[in-house]
Structures are given as structure tokens and as C-alpha cells.
Amino acid sequence: MLSEKILEIDPFLKPYISDIRLRNQNYLTTKKRLLEKGQKISSFANGHHYFGFHKQKNGWIYREWAPNAKKIALIGEFNQWNRTSHLLKNIGDGVWEIQLTDEDQLVHGSKVRIEITTENDKFERIPTYCKRVVQKKETVDFDGQVWDPPQPFEWTDQEFKRPQDEPVLIYESHVGMAGIKEGISSFQEYIETVLPRVKELGYNTIQLMAIAEHPYYGSFGYQVSNFFAVSSKFGTPEDLKLLIDTAHSLGISVLLDIVHSHSATNVVEGLAQFDGTETQYFHAGDRGTHPEWGSKLFNYGKTEVIHFLLSNVKYWLEEYHFDGFRFDAVTSMLYHHHGLGVSFDHYDKYFSINTDTEALTYLQLAAEVAKEVAPDCILIAEDMSGMPGMCLPIDIGGIGFDYRLGMGVPDFWIKTLKNTSDYDWNLGSIWYELNQRRPQEKVVGYCESHDQALVGDKTIMFRLADQEMYWKMDVFSQSDIIDRAIALHKMIRLITCTCAGEGYLNFMGNEFGHPEWIDFPSPDNNWSYSKARRRWDLAEDTNLRYRFLQSFDHAMIELVKENNLLATSSELLLHHEDHKLLAYQKGEFVFIYNFHPVEQHTVNLQIDATKAKLILHSDWQEFGGYLDSTNEQKPLVASSTQFSIPINRRSVAVYKI
Known part of the structure; x- marks a missing residue:
């Protein structure tokens, strides 16, 4: 059974408890329908290992799911697009299969399609699990391509691991x-x-x-x-x-x-x-x-x-x-x-x-x-x-x-x-x-x-x-x-x-x-x-x-x-609508914005800022402004709990305190 802890996290959901229970039940019922006892959902998701083209010891095997088909022919460069020489076999549940030997000349890079015959029609399709599909020259049409390079790609990323605590x-x-x-x-x-x-x-x-x-x-x-x-x-x-x-x-x-x-x-x-x-x-x-x-x-x-x-x-x-x-x-x-x-x-x-x-x-x-x-x-x-x-x-x-x-x-x-x-x-x-x-x-x-x-x-x-x-x-x-x-x-x-x-x-x-x-x-x-x-x-x-x-x-x-x-929460320190000032703190950092189009203002904050250091300013010269970031920027500190700093129009300053 799944828990209903979501209702504790968001109490506004409590009137919709029946919908949350339905969500949980649908999930459990669907998994039960899909999986054999003890099977993981990732073991169920193996269609790409079964369908499509797969290299064998002596040739290939190709499978396709097409339940409405009455006949399927594999056609391509390997058989000069012959529509009768390589017919798939219906093996049940709408699945079709053909095994090819090396003598069939199907190789990596071969262009292929299938021809499907139904009760009332006949048409060409590209296999659904094709790993590569290429456009024909000077046309809008595409062909599938058998893709299994003789030399598999050699990965070198075995040591790569994304830090779990690092925001994206x-x-x-x-x-x-x-x-x-x-x-x-x-x-x-x-x-x-x-x-x-x-x-x-x-x-x-x-x-x-x-x-x-x-x-x-x-x-x-x-x-x-x-x-x-x-x-x-x-x-x-x-x-x-x-x-x-x-x-x-x-x-x-x-x-x-x-x-x-x-x-x-x-x-x-x-x-x-x-x-x-x-x-x-x-x-x-x-x-x-x-x-x-x-x-x-x-x-x-x-x-x-x-x-x-x-x-x-x-x-x-x-x-x-x-x-x-x-x-x-x-x-x-x-x-x-x-x-x-x-x-x-x-x-x-x-x-x-x-x-x-x-x-x-x-x-x-x-x-x-x-x-x-x-x-x-x-x-x-x-x-x-x-x-x-x-x-x-x-x-x-x-x-x-x-x-x-x-x-x-x-x-x-x-x-x-x-x-x-x-x-x-x-x-x-x-x-x-x-x-x-x-x-x-x-x-x-x-x-x-x-x-x-x-x-x-x-x-x-x-x-x-x-x-x-x-x-x-x-x-x-x-x-x-x-x-x-x-x-x-x-x-x-x-x-x-x-x-x-x-x-x-x-x-x-x-x-x-x-x-x-x-x-x-x-x-x-x-x-x-x-x-x-x-x-x-x-x-x-x-x-x-x-x-x-x-x-x-x-x-x-x-x-x-x-x-x-x-990963750090924001705490609002100042909001002055008329002066268009906004300031907030994230951990050791204070962000001060002056959105006013014309006026410079002085921001006064009741925080301990005796060791405050300006670490980023949108008006620094390297950002297209007029301030020299190489000069030491000292905030005006009136006391250990009073942080006072002038800030120009349309600019933002970030201090570490």
C-alpha cells in the first residue's frame, strides 16, 4: 500500500482524498496488471531488447508488433527491395519475426523498410525500433537503417557521477x-x-x-x-x-x-x-x-x-x-x-x-x-x-x-x-x-x-x-x-x-x-x-x-x-514599493535591488554586517557599468546591527556578511 502523506504536506488536498486514493490505486492496479510477481517495472521495459534488429551469432533477428497485419515483408538494399523473399512469421499476440543468416547480406548501415499487407490495403513502413532513420536524397521520404557498428562505442565516463546535493x-x-x-x-x-x-x-x-x-x-x-x-x-x-x-x-x-x-x-x-x-x-x-x-x-x-x-x-x-x-x-x-x-x-x-x-x-x-x-x-x-x-x-x-x-x-x-x-x-x-x-x-x-x-x-x-x-x-x-x-x-x-x-x-x-x-x-x-x-x-x-x-x-x-x-531559502529583509527597493538574504548573502528608473536610495537593514563585503554589483565595469570592481568596496556600517548602503538606480548589489 502507498501512504497518503501528501495530505500532511499539503493540507489543501484533504477535500480531494478520494482523488489521491484513486491515484494510488490506479498505480498499484496497473503495475499488478503489467508485472509478474516480484518483477520490477524496469525489467518490464525491455521492448528495445526484443523488438527491432538484433545481431546474432550468424545473422540477425528482427521483430515487430503489428496486430492488424496479415503479411509483413522485410525489404531493403540487402534484397534489392524484394517484397516476397523475406517474409516475417506471425508468432502470436500481433508479434512478427524473421531470422536472417549472414548469407542474406544484411549488414550494418543497410537501408530497410517493411511492407505490411492488411485485409484491405498494402503499404510501407519504417520499423518502429530503428536506431537510425535517414532522409532520401532530394525527397521528403525516409528509410530505416540497420545500426549495429562492428566496433561499439567506447565510453570513458565510468567515473562520472553527478553530485546529488548540487542544484541543476x-x-x-x-x-x-x-x-x-x-x-x-x-x-x-x-x-x-x-x-x-x-x-x-x-x-x-x-x-x-x-x-x-x-x-x-x-x-x-x-x-x-x-x-x-x-x-x-x-x-x-x-x-x-x-x-x-x-x-x-x-x-x-x-x-x-x-x-x-x-x-x-x-x-x-x-x-x-x-x-x-x-x-x-x-x-x-x-x-x-x-x-x-x-x-x-x-x-x-x-x-x-x-x-x-x-x-x-x-x-x-x-x-x-x-x-x-x-x-x-x-x-x-x-x-x-x-x-x-x-x-x-x-x-x-x-x-x-x-x-x-x-x-x-x-x-x-x-x-x-x-x-x-x-x-x-x-x-x-x-x-x-x-x-x-x-x-x-x-x-x-x-x-x-x-x-x-x-x-x-x-x-x-x-x-x-x-x-x-x-x-x-x-x-x-x-x-x-x-x-x-x-x-x-x-x-x-x-x-x-x-x-x-x-x-x-x-x-x-x-x-x-x-x-x-x-x-x-x-x-x-x-x-x-x-x-x-x-x-x-x-x-x-x-x-x-x-x-x-x-x-x-x-x-x-x-x-x-x-x-x-x-x-x-x-x-x-x-x-x-x-x-x-x-x-x-x-x-x-x-x-x-x-x-x-x-x-x-x-x-x-x-x-x-x-x-x-x-538550496538555501530566501528571507525578505526590505520591501519599499515607492522607492522600488527590495532586499533579501540567502544564508550569508544579502541581495539589494533598486528597481527605481531614476533615483538612488540608501538602504538601511537591521542585520549584523560588521564584516560585510561587496562581492557582486551589476554596475561594475566588467558588466557594462561605471564602478571599478578592483577597488575595495566598503559598506557604511553604523553599528553592529545596522547595515546602511547607497545603491544606484536600476542596479543590484550582493554582499557577503
Whole structure:
């Protein structure tokens, strides 16, 4: 039996005890249905070891699940795409199998498909467990590729172990747009260009997007067709392994942005209508199609679907040594309405008929599989609803994740920047938004991610500076707009990083205020890659101000990492709405903000600050300000319990006391 301790942690859940009990019961009932007595859930999640292509002593064995098929033929380069020479055998329960000898000439790298014949139709598909899928030259079509290199990849990361007490500092990354060139960058280019930057900036984790194969590049990787295949756009599976192995050698953990919330509608290279039916992997009718994305929605109550997805979780951990996952679109999974147009302002909206209980149970099982395979792995849920218990252990009524993304914070900053002059910012609202969290549930805080950088939206820096970025970001120009943008960019990031969660996330390039938006090639932009890349050169140009923002971000990450500040609670010391002053303490560190657009103020705090030392100031010259950080900064201390310090407009100072 599972406990109901979650009700003690969050007493507001007590009226919903029946829903918590249903959550627990569904989890136990589903495990009982799936597992043999004494079997672990990770032992159940072995589809990738059974299905697909597997090298044998003298040849290969290939298996596929296609219950609606009447005949299946394996076709490919090895048999000149012959549709009659290599027929699979139906071995029961919708599973088909064929054994090939070395004489069949199936080798590593062979391009393959299968031809499925049903009662009324005949069509080609790519095997579901293919580890590599490649696009045909000059067409939109794809082929599967048998992938089992004669020389297995040699890992060197045996000694790597992520410190369990170290909060995650995530550098969210898209490999394809990680280079300066106008085109798709590779895993190798990411190793050479981005990993050294991540190490230098101080982030301890990278989160890789768009890794599973997706036919449409502009989907940002969120329309997955082949769940076990590494996107061939960026390189080979071994290239990805080298990236992860190299990251581990630098002390950097690697998370996979995993998409189990929906699937591409592509037929030949996807799961949609794989065996000719709508319901092999997905719900039927309207329930099987996302009303906004048009993608296919999994049937999380079906044993074979659970098996497929859980095996996928285990596969990425085993085969590629990922250190965990960011589960995409969890809100869409959790609710029948997918969270569309819903404001989660009352506990009623989390439970009863609103909840897709089968999806919730699947998330619990996925968390359990991941922790059994890799006990130290990191699990992050992209859930904007704030589902109670998302980041609490399963055995006390939770769902089992480690962190939830603090998605309300970037929305708050966008709304604030878009609708309110900083003369009118409400610091009380800022403090509340950054510090509200469910009890004992950890959050990854952030002020912007890739979502805010996409075309149609704006990054914080672009929203603050707009077109002035095109003309006034050089060190020789004078611009009040740019000065304001740089000042607020630093302040917003520091207060978000130190207050909004127990972890922190930044999308690559945003640390230096990367200009403009992300726009993938499409007919609308004449298939241009000019805005689907990262202009690292801007942050390295000493004649431009981007380097000041990058230097500040580096100092900020170093501060919170070296002093474990994200694991330290914040205590509000001062809030003066008229003067736009805010001060708080985290352990030995005091953060003092003056958000006022015009006036300098003196902050008086009743704390023991006789040994106070200024360790960070947003107005230091290396951050684009006017103060010389090499000069000793002495606070004005009136007594052992009175801390008094002047602070300039739009600036933040951090003291160690």
C-alpha cells in the first residue's frame, strides 16, 4: 500500500482524498496488471531488447508488433527491395519475426523498410525500433537503417557521477542551431563550439532538444516520428554518444528533452496508422488528435503502448548514458482538455473528470523506471498547471519527478515587460511570483527559455531594447534605451535565478541577450537559416556590449553554484514599493535591488554586517557599468546591527556578511 502523506504536506488536498486514493490505486492496479510477481517495472521495459534488429551469432533477428497485419515483408538494399523473399512469421499476440543468416547480406548501415499487407490495403513502413532513420536524397521520404557498428562505442565516463546535493543549472540547447553558420550544425560542432562555453559559463547541465528523429526541422523536435532513432540531421548515434561522453568528462550532466506527450502524424516513418489502424498506439477519433497541434495522442492505458514508451525511457538511459529527462508537455498529458484555455486557480481543476488518470499513472511508471535504471537521474516535468504531488515520491501519493519547470515566471515577466512601465512595477507581486511554490516540491526557475525566443514572441533583451539593438549595442554609442535594457536584463536574471526555484535554466545565447528571434527555415522566410543559429561572435566582440551581459551571467552562475544558494531559502529583509527597493538574504548573502528608473536610495537593514563585503554589483565595469570592481568596496556600517548602503538606480548589489 502507498501512504497518503501528501495530505500532511499539503493540507489543501484533504477535500480531494478520494482523488489521491484513486491515484494510488490506479498505480498499484496497473503495475499488478503489467508485472509478474516480484518483477520490477524496469525489467518490464525491455521492448528495445526484443523488438527491432538484433545481431546474432550468424545473422540477425528482427521483430515487430503489428496486430492488424496479415503479411509483413522485410525489404531493403540487402534484397534489392524484394517484397516476397523475406517474409516475417506471425508468432502470436500481433508479434512478427524473421531470422536472417549472414548469407542474406544484411549488414550494418543497410537501408530497410517493411511492407505490411492488411485485409484491405498494402503499404510501407519504417520499423518502429530503428536506431537510425535517414532522409532520401532530394525527397521528403525516409528509410530505416540497420545500426549495429562492428566496433561499439567506447565510453570513458565510468567515473562520472553527478553530485546529488548540487542544484541543476541548465543550459538548454538545440544542436542544429548551435553554430554561427546558416545551416544545421552537427553533434561534433556542438562538442567543439558549445560544450567549452557551457563549462566556462559554469552551468553544470545541458538539456538537449530535438534528439529523437523528427521529419520537420521547424517543429523544434516536438513532432517525433521515430522514438528510438537519433536525428540523422545532426550526425550518427556514435556522434551523440561522443557528445555525452565529452560532456561528462567536463563534469556536465546531460538531459534529454523527451517527448511522450504526442507523436507526429507522419505515416511511413511514424507510428500513425502503423499497422493500418488508428488505434494501435493512439486513441480513436477526437481523443486521439491534439486539437491545437494536430498530432497524435497516445493511449496510455494500453499495455503495449506503456511497454513501448517505458522501453524508450530505459533505452535512452542505457544506450546513451543520459542523466535524466525533461518531459515535454506534461500538462497536455495530464488533462483531457490538455490545459488549453484553462486557468488553474482552484484545486477542483486538478481532479475528478478533468484528469487523464491513465496518463498520470504512466508518468508515475516512467519516473519509477528511470529511477530503477539510473537512481541518480534527474526528472523534470514541463507542467504549467502545478499538479499537486508532481515532485513528491510515489510512495507518499506523488508522481515521482524531481523538479517542475516554473513556467509561470517567464509568463509573468513577459506580461510585466509588455504591459507595465518599470515606474509602475509592483515589487510585492514580483516577490510573490518568484517565491510561490508547492511545499517540498522543487522547481527549475527561469525567466526565459526557447519558448520566449521563438518567432512571434520576444526574448527579454529584445523586448527591452527592440530595434535599438541593431544600432546601439556598440560600446561607442550612447543610448538610454540600451542602458535600461542591459541594467534590467541583469537584474531580472539575478532575482529569478536566486528566488524562482531550486534549479535554474537558460536557453543558449540568452545569457548575452542574443538578438532577434528564432525562426526555422520555412516557405514564409524563403527557407532561410539566418535566424536558426547562434551568433556567438557577438558576445566575443570587444566592441559590442553583449559581452557585458555574458560576463554578468558567468558571475551569477558562479555565485549560486559555489555557495549552493539555490538550496538555501530566501528571507525578505526590505520591501519599499515607492522607492522600488527590495532586499533579501540567502544564508550569508544579502541581495539589494533598486528597481527605481531614476533615483538612488540608501538602504538601511537591521542585520549584523560588521564584516560585510561587496562581492557582486551589476554596475561594475566588467558588466557594462561605471564602478571599478578592483577597488575595495566598503559598506557604511553604523553599528553592529545596522547595515546602511547607497545603491544606484536600476542596479543590484550582493554582499557577503
